[in-house]
Amino acid sequence: MSTTSLIIFNNFVNEIGPVGIPLQDDLYMWCNYREHQSFVHFDRFLFSPEFILAFPSLSQTMLDKSISDHNAVLLCEDMKNLGFKPFKCFNYWFEExxxxxxxxxxxxxxxxxxxxxxxxxxxxxxxxxxxxxxHGVNKNFRANIINMEQRLTTLEADLQENGYHPNVLNDIKCTRTALWKEYRKEERACCQKSRVKWISNSD
The missing domain is CATH 1.20.5 (Single alpha-helices involved in coiled-coils or other helix-helix interfaces)
Known part of the structure; x- marks a missing residue:
């Protein structure tokens, strides 16, 4: 980003007077996963005062570590878990x-x-x-994904606390690979459900 762009951005921020809200579990949002480690605070929401008044119960929470170097930050007022919806046959089964x-x-x-x-x-x-x-196939991708993301978060915390260790980095790599596979399964299942729903209900 150029100096001019930074000046324009700073002027914009000063003009609107944005307000930040506390980040729950305030941890580092980015890690470089190298021997000489860097942990940095990135990625945050800023709001106008009018927005805060309109949505006073907003909260932002850092989600568990995923396959990205950045931790996703969730902005919400209310979280609802709709649960797992069964389906007769999923295409990803063919690769199991x-x-x-x-x-x-x-x-x-x-x-x-x-x-x-x-x-x-x-x-x-x-x-x-x-x-x-x-019946023996674990179809609850969300639970698998949450467990793996929590494991990545724990492993990254280990790096922050104890420093570089090759075994920990290898464990992070393997977990991220497995997590990516779970993401793909969930994506394909959701896509299949949406197609069936569209055929049934049309536009």
Whole structure:
């Protein structure tokens, strides 16, 4: 950012007289994850006095660490957990461990029982096998994501308190990789639900 841009921004801030609100669990918002560590306060909300008067119960809370170097800050008046909504079959299941083998084993079993079994019977049998298999699949992405984000937050706090350690950095890397996979699962499930809802309810 150029000096001119900084001056314009500072003048804008001085003119509107923004108000900040306390950040709950006031911790550092950014870490460079290097041997020579840097922890910095970034990313904050500033409000006009009129906005504060209109929404007096605002709060800002730093969320648990995610795959970004920055901690997300949540601005809210009220948080509501709508819970998990079940769905018959999610596309991400096709990439889960043992899914393919479950289908193959169910077809082999039916063919061994009756070599002349019809295709529709094979499909129905595979459907039953998939339903049983799905009971062991953890579909609560939000709980998984929250646990991983909390773990990242704990690991980062360890770095802040105890300094650089390769094992901690490796643990952070592995956790962020697993967290990214959970994000993708949740995204695909939400996308699939929205398509079905659109087909059912249209615009």
């Amino acid at each position: 461990a043992n899914f393919d083998q479950t289908v193959v084993d169910s077809i082999k079993f039916l063919k061994q029982a009756n070599s002349r079994v019809r295709t529709d019977c094979l499909l129905r049998g595979a459907k039953v096998a998939i339903q049983k298999w799905s």
